[in-house]
Amino acid sequence: MTNPAEATLVSRKVVLHFPRQLVDQPIVCNMVKKYDLEFNILRANVTQNEEGLLVLGLRGAEAAVDEAMKYLSDLGVKVQALAQDIVLNEARCTNCGACVVICPTGALALDPATRKVNFYNEKCILCELCIKACPPRAMEVHF
Ligand code: SF4
Ligand code: SF4
Structure with missing residues (x-):
């Protein structure tokens, strides 16, 4: 493993998709110990089909962060x-509802009273599925 004192430190944000069988396992805990990373859980969610979604901020040696991402992928976590x-x-937005169907966390929901689609930013795990699904490109990525 790379010594962080000698390496370029990087901060990175990632979305992790845990399949159902991995949701209860201490994978993130093991990973940050193994690769000597600092981490911050930005968002966490379990979807209807019990997939776990986690938005993580990571900081550590660049090579260690890369190795940690490979460690997760090898375990079956989508990074x-x-x-x-x-x-x-x-x-x-035309309130067509296409994004509501595809959003895994309920961050986009149709208000039955107004027939308008509302966006609940606090539920969004930044997976970007709605970006491609939206016909008039009303869902935008901001840097
Ligand atoms: S990026 Fe879009 S689809 Fe993904 S959680 Fe956020 S609102 Fe839902
Ligand atoms: S954001 Fe796009 S996909 Fe979602 S309701 Fe509006 S127009 Fe339809």
Whole structure:
């Protein structure tokens, strides 16, 4: 393993998708110990089909962070890099509901009273599935 004192330190945000069979295992805890990383849980969620979703901030030696991501992938955790924020552009939104169906966390929901789609930022785990699903490109990635 690389000595952090001699290495380039990097901070990285990642979205981790844990399959159902891995949700209860202390994988993140083991990973940060093994690769000597600092971490911060930014968001955590379990979806309807019991997949675990975790948005993590990581800091450590660049090579160690890369090795840690490979460690997760080898265990069956899907790793997605993250460096942005998601915004619903209401001026563009036609309230078609396509994003509501695809959003894994309920961050996009149809209000039955107004028939408008609302975005609950605090539930968003920045997976970007809604970006491709939105026909008028009303879901935007902001840096
Ligand atoms: S990025 Fe879009 S699809 Fe993913 S959680 Fe956020 S609102 Fe839902
Ligand atoms: S898919 Fe796009 S246009 Fe349709 S409700 Fe969602 S944000 Fe609005």
